[in-house]
Amino acid sequence: MCIRDRWYVIPADRKWHRDWLLTHLATETLREMNPHYPPTEFDVAAETARVMAS
Numbered sequence: 001m002c003i004r005d006r007w008y009v010i011p012a013d014r015k016w017h018r019d020w021l022l023t024h025l026a027t028e029t030l031r032e033m034n035p036h037y038p039p040t041e042f043d044v045a046a047e048t049a050r051v052m053a054s
Contacts, residue, residue, distance in 0.1 A: 008025060012018050 008021075010018055010021055
């Protein structure tokens with residue numbers, strides 16, 4: 001199932017419950033997606049030295 005295929009009805013009459021539910025849904029979605037930072041394509045030490053030299 002694609003994440004975009006999910007629809008949720010979020011009750012808004014109790015704001016604490018709405019906020020908790022949205023936080024829970026966002027957290028679970030991110031856990032399922034398992035996002036990672038992209039790999040770097042440059043040498044961090046060399047770039048740091050370049051910035052410090054200028």
